[in-house]
Structure formats: C-alpha cells, structure tokens
Amino acid sequence: MDDFKRMYRNVNNCIKCGTKLILQNDREQKERPHCPNCGWIYYKNPVPASACVLINESNELLLVKRKFSPHADEWALPSGYIELWQTPEECAVDELFEETGIIGEVDSFIDFYTGYSPIYIRTLSFGFLMKGVGGELQAGDDAQEAVFFKQNELPPICFWSHQHFLKKINYL
Numbered sequence: 001m002d003d004f005k006r007m008y009r010n011v012n013n014c015i016k017c018g019t020k021l022i023l024q025n026d027r028e029q030k031e032r033p034h035c036p037n038c039g040w041i042y043y044k045n046p047v048p049a050s051a052c053v054l055i056n057e058s059n060e061l062l063l064v065k066r067k068f069s070p071h072a073d074e075w076a077l078p079s080g081y082i083e084l085w086q087t088p089e090e091c092a093v094d095e096l097f098e099e100t101g102i103i104g105e106v107d108s109f110i111d112f113y114t115g116y117s118p119i120y121i122r123t124l125s126f127g128f129l130m131k132g133v134g135g136e137l138q139a140g141d142d143a144q145e146a147v148f149f150k151q152n153e154l155p156p157i158c159f160w161s162h163q164h165f166l167k168k169i170n171y172l
C-alpha cells in the first residue's frame with residue numbers, strides 16, 4: 001500500500017499548464033500532487049482493461065499472439081485498455097474485432113481482476129464471455145496471430161488476469 005502511495009511522487013509537472021506540481025493534502029486528507037497554478041490534481045488510478053473469452057462450438061479457445069511488449073510473442077486473450085468513450089463491453093467487442101477479425105457480442109460478464117502492470121502499476125481488468133456472430137478469423141492490430149486452441153493443447157497464457165477469467169469458468 002505504501003509503495004503504491006509513494007508512486008504518486010514520481011510525477012513532476014502539471015499536464016495542463018506545465019507548472020511544477022507540489023504535494024498537498026486534498027479535501028479527504030489524502031496526499032496528492034497539486035498544480036499551484038491552475039489547481040489540477042493528479043489522481044493515479046488503476047487503468048481499466050477488457051478481455052474476451054471466446055470459445056467455439058468445438059470447445060476451442062481463441063487466443064492471440066502478442067506483437068508488442070509487455071509479453072511480446074506470448075499468448076493471451078484478445079484484450080485492450082478501455083478508451084474514455086467506451087464502456088467495458090464496447091471495448092471487449094472492439095478489441096475482439098481489431099485483434100482477431102471476429103465480430104462478437106458480450107454473452108456475460110465473468111469477473112474483474114486487479115493486477116500489477118509493469119507500465120501502469122495497477123490495472124483493473126474486466127473479463128467477458130463472448131459469442132461470435134460474424135467476421136473472419138484474421139490477426140490484426142497488436143496481434144501477430146489469432147488461433148483457436150483445443151482445451152488440452154493451450155499454450156501458456158501470459159497474464160494472471162486472463163488465467164483468472166479462464167479458471168473462473170472452469171476452462172483452465
């Protein structure tokens with residue numbers, strides 16, 4: 001907990017006006033970096049992401065081979081960070097299409113998972129069970145491959161959050 005609190009201190013300047021930030025208590029007596037010029041307060045929160053579990057009629061799971069760090073060349077669920085204009089469900093549908101070419105719909109919410117991220121410190125991931133309604137399987141965006149794997153032939157899955165969602169539905 002204290003480690004996370006200390007990470008507030010590694011920001012230097014206001015992203016709105018560039019003034020050097022000062023540490024100051026907010027109304028709830030929580031210490032946060034404030035801008036003495038424009039009043040902007042830096043809140044560091046877990047970064048939200050959505051992940052897609054898509055299983056076909058043959059009980060095979062759709063995975064993507066990641067193109068970029070972290071975990072480049074490793075296998076994961078289709079997933080991505082939620083944009084400001086997306087709901088978690090919309091993010092899941094968009095990421096599924098962008099990374100695999102599959103047009104999908106959210107079937108159900110599986111669970112959420114709070115985990116460590118080497119880039120953002122903490123992420124908050126939402127797992128969705130998806131159903132495919134169209135499209136054509138083709139890797140795209142930040143995926144170099146998109147493949148359906150048999151349940152007993154799964155490669156190692158690189159994110160704890162993704163493993164958690166698969167365990168939650170008794171697939172892993």
Ligand SMILES: [Zn+2]
Pocket residue numbers: 014015016017018019035036037038039040
């Ligand atoms: Zn400012």
